[in-house]
Amino acid sequence: xxxxxxxxxxxxxxxxxxxxxxxxxxxxxxxxxxxxxxxxxxxxxxxxxxxxxxxxxxxxxxxxxxxxxxxxxxxxxxxxxxxxxxxxxxxxxxxxxxxxxxxxxxxxxxxxxxxxxxxxxxxxxxxxxxxxxxxxxxxxxxxxxxxxxxxxxxxxxxxxxxxxxxxxxxxxxxxxxxxxxxxxxxxxxxxxxxxxxxxxxxxxxxxxxxxxxxxxxxxxxxxxxxxxxxxxxxxxxxxxxxxxxxxxxxxxxxxxxxxxxxxxxxxxxxxxxxxxxxxxxxxxxxxxxxxxxxxxxxxxxxxxxxxxxxxxxxxxxxxxxxxxxxxxxxxxxxxxxxxxxxxxxxxxxxxxxxxxxxxxxxxxxxxxxxx
Amino acid sequence: xxxxxxxxxxxxxxxxxxxxxxxxxxxxxxxxxxxxxxxxxxxxxxxxxxxxxxxxxxxxxxxxxxxxxxxxxxxxxxxxxxxxxxxxxxxxxxxxxxxxxxxxxxxxxxxxxxxxxxxxxxxxxxxxxxxxxxxxxxxxxxxxxxxxxxxxxxxxxxxxxxxxxxxxxxxxxxxxxxxxxxxxxxxxxxxxxxxxxxxxxxxxxxxxxxxxxxxxxxxxxxxxxxxxxxxxxxxxxxxxxxxxxxxxxxx
Numbered sequence: 001x002x003x004x005x006x007x008x009x010x011x012x013x014x015x016x017x018x019x020x021x022x023x024x025x026x027x028x029x030x031x032x033x034x035x036x037x038x039x040x041x042x043x044x045x046x047x048x049x050x051x052x053x054x055x056x057x058x059x060x061x062x063x064x065x066x067x068x069x070x071x072x073x074x075x076x077x078x079x080x081x082x083x084x085x086x087x088x089x090x091x092x093x094x095x096x097x098x099x100x101x102x103x104x105x106x107x108x109x110x111x112x113x114x115x116x117x118x119x120x121x122x123x124x125x126x127x128x129x130x131x132x133x134x135x136x137x138x139x140x141x142x143x144x145x146x147x148x149x150x151x152x153x154x155x156x157x158x159x160x161x162x163x164x165x166x167x168x169x170x171x172x173x174x175x176x177x178x179x180x181x182x183x184x185x186x187x188x189x190x191x192x193x194x195x196x197x198x199x200x201x202x203x204x205x206x207x208x209x210x211x212x213x214x215x216x217x218x219x220x221x222x223x224x225x226x227x228x229x230x231x232x233x234x235x236x237x238x239x240x241x242x243x244x245x246x247x248x249x250x251x252x253x254x255x256x257x258x259x260x261x262x263x264x265x266x267x268x269x270x271x272x273x274x275x276x277x278x279x280x281x282x283x284x285x286x287x288x289x290x291x292x293x294x295x296x297x298x299x300x301x302x303x304x305x306x307x308x309x310x311x312x313x314x315x316x317x318x319x320x321x322x323x324x325x326x327x328x329x330x331x332x333x334x335x336x337x338x339x340x341x342x343x344x345x346x347x348x349x350x351x352x353x354x355x356x357x358x359x360x361x362x363x364x365x366x367x368x369x370x371x
Numbered sequence: 372x373x374x375x376x377x378x379x380x381x382x383x384x385x386x387x388x389x390x391x392x393x394x395x396x397x398x399x400x401x402x403x404x405x406x407x408x409x410x411x412x413x414x415x416x417x418x419x420x421x422x423x424x425x426x427x428x429x430x431x432x433x434x435x436x437x438x439x440x441x442x443x444x445x446x447x448x449x450x451x452x453x454x455x456x457x458x459x460x461x462x463x464x465x466x467x468x469x470x471x472x473x474x475x476x477x478x479x480x481x482x483x484x485x486x487x488x489x490x491x492x493x494x495x496x497x498x499x500x501x502x503x504x505x506x507x508x509x510x511x512x513x514x515x516x517x518x519x520x521x522x523x524x525x526x527x528x529x530x531x532x533x534x535x536x537x538x539x540x541x542x543x544x545x546x547x548x549x550x551x552x553x554x555x556x557x558x559x560x561x562x563x564x565x566x567x568x569x570x571x572x573x574x575x576x577x578x579x580x581x582x583x584x585x586x587x588x589x590x591x592x593x594x595x596x597x598x599x600x601x602x603x604x605x606x607x608x609x610x611x612x613x614x615x616x617x618x619x620x621x622x
Contacts (some may be wrong), residue, residue: 051430052373080480116433121412258608260373263462264430271410271433272590273530273564323604 003348004041005234006327007036009056010261014265014335020055026338028065030330033342037349038359040160041108042066043076043327045147047088049122060095067103075103076327078110078197079179083130084156085123086114089137090326093144093164099292100319102169107170110197111138112179115277117266126273132156133264138176138192143226145173172226177233183276183357190214195231204302204321210323231324236314238328239336240347244307247305251305252298258332304328309349312361315352376422376467381539381548381609383423384578389483390541391551391603394620396485398601401441403534403560405497406594407506408533409436409456409518412587413565418456420584421581422467423539423609425550426458434583435466435534436518436569438506440497448450449475451482452497452508452516454577455536460613466534468496468617470577473510474513485553487540487546487579488601504593515576520565520591528559531592539609549606557600566590568572 011023031042044059044066056062063075077099080092100107113130120127133156144150144164151161168174178197180186180193189196196214211232214243218230239254242245268277304311304326318326330341353359378384411500415432424429435457440450451473473479474494482488494509502523519556535554567588574583581583608616 013374037529049431053430079414117589121587260462263464264373264427264459266429266431266457269532270534273526273532273592275530278529291557371376 001315001323001357001359002040002325003353003356004043004074004233004325004327005030005039005238005345006043006045006046006055006076006329008045008054009062009334010054010231010331010333013052015103023334024062026331027062029338030341030345031066031073032069033345035073038353039073039078039345039349040267040325040359041074041080041327042070042320043108043110045364046079046081047119049118050116050265050286053265060099063099063339067099070131074106074108075099075178076110077113078108078177080110081119082111082134083113083120083123083125084133085125086242089140089157090144090159090164092137092242093141094166096174097145097166097168100170100174101166105169106167107176108177108181110177113195115181115268117268117271120272121270127128127268127274128276129156131276138178138194139224142173142176146226171178175229176225177229177231186210186214187217190217191221193218193221193225193228193230195229195233198235198327204317207323208321211269217321220366232322233327233331234318234323234327236302236318236326236328238304238330238348239329239340239344240304240306240308240309240311241316241340241344242307242347242351244310247306248299249304250340251273252368253335254329254332255299255303255305256327261332303343308347311348312355315356319356349353358360369370374419374428375424375612376426376428377419377548378421379451380422381423384491385539388539388541389487390543391487392484392548394603396602398599399444400510401444401598401600403442404596404598405442405499405506406596407438407518407520408594409520409569409591410434410589411436411567411569411585412589413456413502414584414586417584419457421456421469421579422458423550425607425609425611425613426465426537428468429457429459429464433589434585436516437516438495438508438516438518439496440499444478445477446477448479449473449478451478451488451490451495452493452495452506454516454579454583455534456583457534458537460537460550460552460607461612464534465537465574465575467537467539467550469579469583472510484579485551486603487538487541487549489538498600499593506544507571510576513573513576515573516573517570519568519570519593520527520563521568522566523593524565526562526564526592528562528594530564531557531559531562531594533557538609539577542606548609550604550609552605552607553600553603556601559594560596560597561595563593566592582586588598605620
């Protein structure tokens with residue numbers, strides 16, 4: 001089991017000239033500490049227009065700053081929105097390669113297609129097309145990275161033969177992932193030999209079945225890249241404190257704040273009837289889980305909140321169903337004071353991490369990225 | 372700090388709200404309803420003023436233009452046209468109904484008394500053509516809303532997501548203003564979507580004045596479904612955040 005941290009970079013109103021800088025500065029301080037403590041990776045989303053919820057529209061730049069402040073942590077560019085109205089695939093390949101180079105080969109490359117009308121409508125993207133464009137992107141980008149020259153005639157984009165430069169530092173290329181929220185996307189991931197990122201819906205039993213299905217399918221996959229990234233990662237919340245009541249209280253506030261922020265956003269499915277969006281996406285999924293039935297302390301099952309013992313139990317449950325990595329959301333709208341977030345990371349590293357093999361920083365992903 | 376609706380005074384917005392007589396009613400099971408539902412982004416800086424302080428504006432702000440024809444009901448056939456502003460009651464997506472028009476007086480009375488529909492008499496027209504569905508709402512002989520769904524295309528009922536409504540009404544039991552949550556159940560037998568078009572929209576007729584400005588039309592769907600209008604289960608205080616001011620109606 002490996003542990004990472006995960007950023008939406010939510011910025012609470014009222015906004016002043018310092019609000020966003022404060023959030024970014026706090027995140028960078030957390031990242032530097034997490035690296036020292038042995039967390040394996042830092043992930044940053046790509047979101048646009050999501051007021052308060054996420055001001056992380058240029059994650060590759062934030063992650064570059066993270067890479068400059070860390071020595072071992074891998075940098076998770078995830079997910080990159082693989083929709084041409086958002087990002088041209090050539091630019092995606094180029095930016096990711098640069099991030100891999102400047103981080104010394106520490107890039108994890110996550111892909112997805114956006115699930116909110118706020119974003120899809122904002123870029124005037126057609127929700128019916130996003131799954132198809134995602135598929136084209138993930139098949140083309142590894143070729144852009146590994147072939148000296150690449151040319152393509154496709155549906156979402158076309159290009160005459162050119163050298164897409166630079167090439168990633170990791171050879172053959174960085175590990176590739178897919179954001180899995182809609183039912184069945186774990187199969188898409190497995191069929192393409194990609195890691196499953198954020199498989200966090202349903203009960204533990206459902207999870208176990210889905211992961212088992214993912215492992216079965218990926219064993220016979222046709223990888224889109226040059227190697228198979230057979231890994232399952234989940235997203236979770238993290239707030240732990242040695243004092244149980246403090247851990248529960250601040251953790252529940254983190255859940256409630258995230259829950260509220262996510263619920264204000266309009267999901268694609270809410271406004272645009274389409275087979276392409278059968279589920280509401282990650283935000284409502286996480287929201288539902290965060291609001292699910294709780295234990296005596298009101299914390300839903302499987303959420304890493306509370307005292308270290310409870311957090312350890314939650315992580316062990318995820319491990320037992322076959323999860324390889326957990327990426328933790330540390331804050332929402334700065335509702336947890338920065339010093340408490342840092343303390344929570346230290347407490348987790350001291351009391352929880354040692355109970356897992358391989359939980360320390362790893363230089364390369366298990367799937368084969370690396371030099 | 373979350374955004375809230377900025378309606379200055381709910382009483383001024385609706386001086387004579389419908390009065391819900393009782394929360395214990397017989398549900399209406401309405402078979403074969405035809406629904407056209409068009410969604411459009413609206414100017415949020417203006418439309419926030421159409422939401423009571425209990426509600427949070429959605430991101431982005433949008434409105435729902437809905438015309439429904441019920442071929443049969445306990446009071447006979449009726450058609451209803453309404454405009455709703457998308458919002459959140461706490462974390463729950465809801466449509467706040469500005470005004471409705473209905474073409475059957477008995478239905479108008481029952482809908483107001485049972486579910487607090489803010490409803491006025493009007494004429495409702497819906498016709499399906501090979502290439503389009505047209506819906507029109509008129510008040511005092513003047514068209515106040517006309518929608519079209521062009522280039523009809525079949526989808527699955529599971530692709531449709533309708534939102535529950537909030538009605539500003541008076542609770543007869545204590546005379547207080549409430550936001551009544553209306554959450555019908557829909558069972559789809561047919562679902563289509565198409566190219567949306569708004570031919571006419573008179574915002575003032577729906578009580579929106581200058582505050583509902585359509586900026587970006589999103590989608591339109593047409594369905595045939597069975598609708599169950601059941602008991603009101605929750606209501607909110609319009610002046611307090613839904614997290615604090617929600618009451619569950621005793622079963």
